[in-house]
Amino acid sequence: MMLIKIYKAMRNKNLIKLVLVFASAGLIFACVPARQFEEVKEAKESCETERDDLKRNNETLTTENNELQAQLDKMMIDKNALVTDTAIKGNAYRTLTVQYDKINELYDQLLENQEKLRQGADADAQKAMALLQETREELQRKEDELRALEARLNQERANLDAMKIQIDLKEKELEDQIAKTRELEAILSAKDSVMNALRQTVADALVNFEGNGLTVTMKDGKVYVSLEEQLLFKSGKWDVDPKGVQALKNLAGVLEDNPDINIMIEGHTDELAYGGNGNITDNWDLSVKRATSIVKILLDNSSIDPKRLTAAGRSSYLPVDPAKTPEARAKNRRTEIILTPKLDALYELMNE
Known part of the structure; x- marks a missing residue:
């Protein structure tokens, strides 16, 4: 006008x-x-x-925009590292699960062998009992490791979710700063x-x-x-x-x-x-x-x-x-x- x-x-x-x-x-x-x-x-x-x-x-807004962009880039790198680490721990978790299943199968076989050994010599029975006890202890250790790994995996997932929230907030903050800067530049240009x-x-x-x-x-x-x-x-x-x-x-x-x-x-x-x-x-x-x-x-x-x-x-x-x-x-x-x-x-x- x-x-x-x-x-x-x-x-x-x-x-x-x-x-x-x-x-x-x-x-x-x-x-x-x-x-x-x-x-x-x-x-x-x-x-x-x-x-x-x-x-x-x-100039201050432009500097703040650059700093926010640098923070966002670093957080994206951390996120990618966290995703990679989570994938590795997931593979380890699946491996332990397979091992656990095999140990359970072995345990069942040992129980069957124990029954047979009870019908055999006392020496063989004692060996079987010792092996069974050892197997039980090993199984317990594997279960403990599995639970610990599962807990760590859950914590990594929680950290990843928190990191995603922070990234979203930083991206929104950066977008707001960019929009404000552009609006300022538009007003100055119009003037x-x-x-x-x-x-x-x-x-x-x-x-x-x-x-x-x-x-x-x-x-x-x-x-x-x-x-x-x-x-x-x-x-x-x-x-x-x-x-x-x-x-x-x-x-x-x-x-x-x-x-x-x-x-x-x-x-x-x-x-x-x-x-x-x-x-x-x-x-x-x-x-x-x-x-x-x-x-x-x-x-x-x-x-x-x-x-x-x-x-x-x-x-x-x-x-x-x-x-x-x-x-x-x-x-x-x-x-x-x-x-x-x-x-x-x-x-x-x-x-x-």
Whole structure:
């Protein structure tokens, strides 16, 4: 549905104009107390930390999957060894059973011979009795061995059944981990696709401004709309020029159609000291004042939920070009509108 909306927005020329106006308005900086700036800064750092946490969680799940697979492989080897050992003991059990039957048969024969020997000489009778006793003892030993082997065989079967249960549990756990990992990867992939589509939509909406102080890029899963000072403000001022207002209006239309995107407006200056007067005392004040001005233009020209918007001033401490030349300073005097996807679905899945 989001891509369809984006497609309609691209075909709607009036909406494209609104998006361009919105992009210009986002570059105005507002005077915000230092405490509010810190809160904004913390919100941005929290967003980056959450993104890193997601990557680490994805790596942790992959490591756990590999460990579970290794455990499953070892258990399968143990299972096969147990099955082989059980088969050997089963063969031994059957052999003892045959021997037992033969001994029983021999015993019966001895009993018959004993009866005959009683009719013969006493010496022969005593020998037969001794042989009979020996046979009885041997038979008893075989019976004891048979019972012991049967007990061991039953224990091996119980161990095998327990091993099968453990293997089934490990396989189920591994399947759940794999399914969860795939779901996480699918959500991340979908977010990347949405952000790529959003980048293209924003670029299309602001196509008339690209090359005139405006660029649209994507980095770390976020869309960056960078507007140079010349497109939005006069030197040392925070009132947005009409051309910049139009660009911000165009951008506002796109952001209005994408409610699952959070919006950060950052003001940046060069390192030269602010030379104005009034309630603006330095580059910190100027950068915040410009960011807030852009927020107001976005809100005035769309139905964007204000909770999605954050205004921040970065002064001169995040330059894109550290050189001390007029060209470098012109690049550094800019406003960046950073579009970040909401990751609520990922957090819910990770907490399950």
